Amino acid sequence: MFSILFxxxxxxxxxxxxxxFLLPCKVMSKxxxxxxxxxxxxxxxxxxxxxxxFQASHxxxxxxxxxxxxxxxVALVGIxxxxxxxxxxxxxxxxxxxxxxQKTSMLLTIGFVLxxxxxxxxxxVESLHRPHGTWDAISIWNLRARFIFRxxxxxxxxxxxxxxxxxxxxxxxxxxxTARLWRYTGSELTFHPILIAFSFMxxxxxxxxxxxxxxxxxxxxxxxxxxxxxxxxFSSYSAAQCADIPLGFYILATxxxxxxxxxxxxxxxxxxxxxxxxxxxxxxxxxxxxxxxxAVIVTLLLVKxxxxxxxxxxxxxxxxxxxxxxxxxxxxxxxxxxxxxxxxFSELNFESFFxxxxxxxxxxxxxxxxxxxxxxxxxxxxIILPLCLLFFGVSFEEKTIQxxxxxxxxxxxxxxxxxLVFLIAPYELEFNxxxxxxxxxxxxxxxxxxxxxxxxxxxxxPQGIR
Amino acid sequence: xxxxxxILNDNxxxxxxxxxxxxxxxxxxxxxxxxxxYALGISSEPLRKENGIQLFKTKLPKNGVVAYxxxxxxxxxxxGILQYELSPLILLHGKGQQRIIKSINGPSNYEKFCKQYxxxxxxxxxxxxxxxxNDFCExxxxxxxxxxxxxxxxxxx
Numbered sequence: 001m002f003s004i005l006f007x008x009x010x011x012x013x014x015x016x017x018x019x020x021f022l023l024p025c026k027v028m029s030k031x032x033x034x035x036x037x038x039x040x041x042x043x044x045x046x047x048x049x050x051x052x053x054f055q056a057s058h059x060x061x062x063x064x065x066x067x068x069x070x071x072x073x074v075a076l077v078g079i080x081x082x083x084x085x086x087x088x089x090x091x092x093x094x095x096x097x098x099x100x101x102q103k104t105s106m107l108l109t110i111g112f113v114l115x116x117x118x119x120x121x122x123x124x125v126e127s128l129h130r131p132h133g134t135w136d137a138i139s140i141w142n143l144r145a146r147f148i149f150r151x152x153x154x155x156x157x158x159x160x161x162x163x164x165x166x167x168x169x170x171x172x173x174x175x176x177x178t179a180r181l182w183r184y185t186g187s188e189l190t191f192h193p194i195l196i197a198f199s200f201m202x203x204x205x206x207x208x209x210x211x212x213x214x215x216x217x218x219x220x221x222x223x224x225x226x227x228x229x230x231x232x233x234f235s236s237y238s239a240a241q242c243a244d245i246p247l248g249f250y251i252l253a254t255x256x257x258x259x260x261x262x263x264x265x266x267x268x269x270x271x272x273x274x275x276x277x278x279x280x281x282x283x284x285x286x287x288x289x290x291x292x293x294x295a296v297i298v299t300l301l302l303v304k305x306x307x308x309x310x311x312x313x314x315x316x317x318x319x320x321x322x323x324x325x326x327x328x329x330x331x332x333x334x335x336x337x338x339x340x341x342x343x344x345f346s347e348l349n350f351e352s353f354f355x356x357x358x359x360x361x362x363x364x365x366x367x368x369x370x371x372x373x374x375x376x377x378x379x380x381x382x383i384i385l386p387l388c389l390l391f392f393g394v395s396f397e398e399k400t401i402q403x404x405x406x407x408x409x410x411x412x413x414x415x416x417x418x419x420l421v422f423l424i425a426p427y428e429l430e431f432n433x434x435x436x437x438x439x440x441x442x443x444x445x446x447x448x449x450x451x452x453x454x455x456x457x458x459x460x461x462p463q464g465i466r
Numbered sequence: 467x468x469x470x471x472x473i474l475n476d477n478x479x480x481x482x483x484x485x486x487x488x489x490x491x492x493x494x495x496x497x498x499x500x501x502x503x504y505a506l507g508i509s510s511e512p513l514r515k516e517n518g519i520q521l522f523k524t525k526l527p528k529n530g531v532v533a534y535x536x537x538x539x540x541x542x543x544x545x546g547i548l549q550y551e552l553s554p555l556i557l558l559h560g561k562g563q564q565r566i567i568k569s570i571n572g573p574s575n576y577e578k579f580c581k582q583y584x585x586x587x588x589x590x591x592x593x594x595x596x597x598x599x600n601d602f603c604e605x606x607x608x609x610x611x612x613x614x615x616x617x618x619x620x621x622x623x
Contacts, residue, residue: 107478111485118492122499129503223484230488232495380491384484391480 003185007066008195011044014073019043021077021084022270023260031213038206039257041199042249043274046281047076049176050330052183056148056155056176057333066184083270105219112222112229116205119235123201126239131190133197133241140167141243142193144175149182156338169339171331173285174243193241200246201238204446205229207249211256212453215263223388224453228446230381237442243286244442250282251292252446255410258300259403259454261316272316276323284327287342288418288443293324295413303405305398356424366422369433370415377441388456395457407451411444 019036051069059068132138148155174196181192205225213221228234238245257275261268279296282289300317304310356362375382395401418440425432603610608620 105478105481107481107485111481111489115485115488115492118489118496122492122496125496125499125503129499226484226488230491232492232498235492236495236499379494380487384487387480387483 004181004192004195007181007184008199010066010070010073011048012041013044014077015044015047016040017077018080019274021080022274031210034206035210035214038203038210039253042203042246042253043278043281045177045196045199046173046250046284046327047072047277048180049173050284050327052180053172053176053330053334056179057337060155080270108219108222108226112226115226115229119205119229119232122232122235123198123239126236127194127197130239131194133193133239137193137241140170141174141241142178144170144172145178145182145193146188148172148175148179149188167342169287169335169342170243171284171286171289172334173281174241174246194239197238197241197245200249201235204245204249204252207252207256208446208450211259212450215259216454216456220453220456224449227381227384228449230384231378231445233377233379233438234442234445237439242439244439247282247285247289247292247443248446250278250285250289251443252450253278254282254292254296255407255447255450258296258320258406262399262403269319272319273323276320276325277327278323279320280324280327280331284331286443288414288440290331291417292410292414292443293328295410295417297321298413299406299410303402303409305402353424362423362429365429366419366433369430369437370419373433373437373441377438377445385452388452392456394455400455404451404455407447407454411448411451414444 016036019039023032023036048069051072055068133142174193177196178193181196182188185192205228208228209221209225211221212224234245254275257271257278261271261275264271279289279293283293297317297320300313300320304313418437422429422433422437603620611619611621
């Protein structure tokens with residue numbers, strides 16, 4: 001028990017300190033600490049998995065002890081501390097509106113707690129029922145973790161037999177995180193991947209609630225959290241131990257850090273750098289993350305406020321890319337050294353490619369599924385969106401419009417990418433759509449909810465009716 | 467009318483509606499999950515039994531390494547073997563059974579695995595004809611232990 005606490009706690013604590021030093025939001029102590037904590041664990045697990053992968057590939061004999069990892073963490077915390085000391089006085093992040101006197105609805109708070117308890121119960125019942133996760137977790141994510149853990153020094157050879165790891169080009173954040181815990185604790189327990197899955201579920205909700213609380217008030221944050229937790233598929237799929245919920249987290253974290261960098265006066269280099277690192281980790285989680293990275297860079301190039309100069313815009317994009325590079329280097333090493341070519345490219349035949357692209361029936365089927373699966377994912381809770389629009393309206397503040405633009409354009413580009421992938425995928429189309437689309441929507445769901453509530457003006461609760 | 471408008475304006479009505487909708491949705495999800503779990507048994511034990519897993523439960527070693535040979539990785543799910551706590555597993559599968567048998571017979575990844583692990587003593591396969599698993603037993607020096615629903619269990623001699 002102590003070892004699991006230590007090996008789970010160490011990356012959390014180190015990442016917490018790094019974010020705390022680099023984020024300039026110390027004046028809002030309580031919410032900010034909660035916000036930093038929600039970012040810290042996934043960031044810590046992501047970086048740890050990169051280090052573990054590097055260590056296991058190059059210094060396997062040391063991989064039973066976390067020496068290299070500890071050294072890297074100490075160095076990263078030290079560098080962040082030095083950067084923090086050089087920075088100016090911490091400043092407060094600009095809120096959308098000045099709503100400091102606004103009270104949170106008691107009803108909303110109680111409702112949030114009740115729905116959170118139901119969602120956590122769903123997670124635990126699912127985990128009891130399926131301790132090894134769903135089929136994808138068994139045959140992809142945990143299987144790789146088992147190969148890395150059990151393969152000892154020869155674990156890399158397991159990747160030479162690509163058919164046994166099909167699809168072997170999937171990145172290894174989740175698998176390495178699980179294998180890392182198994183290796184350091186010395187026991188291959190089903191509890192470890194469950195714990196990782198639970199952390200990502202909690203972190204996603206905590207990040208959504210805390211970030212919206214910081215920029216738009218607690219009511220907004222709680223409403224957004226309520227909506228996310230009110231979608232049972234989110235909590236039940238969190239227990240699946242697959243990489244979709246973690247990818248959703250990293251996408252959301254990228255958007256939020258980019259937004260914070262726009263709202264913070266002064267030096268925001270650290271925040272943009274971290275946004276880049278989060279985007280990089282999304283690509284280390286699933287191949288779809290690479291599509292997200294491309295989409296977010298294109299959007300950053302496209303969306304610019306009239307007063308923003310090209311020079312500043314380029315500087316921001318360069319910093320974002322600098323944050324990406326270390327993780328992309330790990331991904332490139334994995335892709336070139338271990339992974340085979342993606343099935344989407346290796347089995348691509350130009351004749352059938354053009355045939356598929358111009359087949360109207362395929363387009364119709366994909367479009368139908370794209371609409372149908374939104375309702376299947378959200379269920380009844382989708383009614384909340386038009387209701388909120390009707391009652392609360394939309395904010396027309398220039399800053400908010402720009403931020404919502406960034407989120408919407410990126411999500412739209414990613415959705416178009418998914419559409420095209422379905423169009424050319426060498427699988428039976430309807431099965432592929434029925435099996436995969438709802439999961440893909442989970443990547444975008446937290447960010448879509450964040451963008452939606454960000455675009456709303458503040459929610460007011462007059463005295464006496466709380 | 468005025469009072470109704472007041473309630474609508476102060477957002478109380480909307481908050482109640484949203485909380486009620488989310489709570490209903492989450493509780494319905496929880497009930498469905500519980501029902502599904504209990505229908506299959508919370509530990510999926512009946513599912514395993516249905517698929518003949520009891521054979522492997524009695525014959526497999528607690529800490530052995532098992533090679534699974536199949537032409538269809540979905541068999542793993544129906545077999546439930548990966549869900550099975552006792553199965554440290556080497557997974558081998560490919561697009562065709564013939565290809566796998568061929569690759570096992572030659573210098574292949576299977577042999578690399580065998581060298582890597584001290585005890586890949588048990589092999590599970592889905593050979594659907596006796597002649598195929600006879601060939602397999604002969605060329606790989608394994609003995610047939612048992613068979614249920616075309617799932618066969620071999621032990622290395």
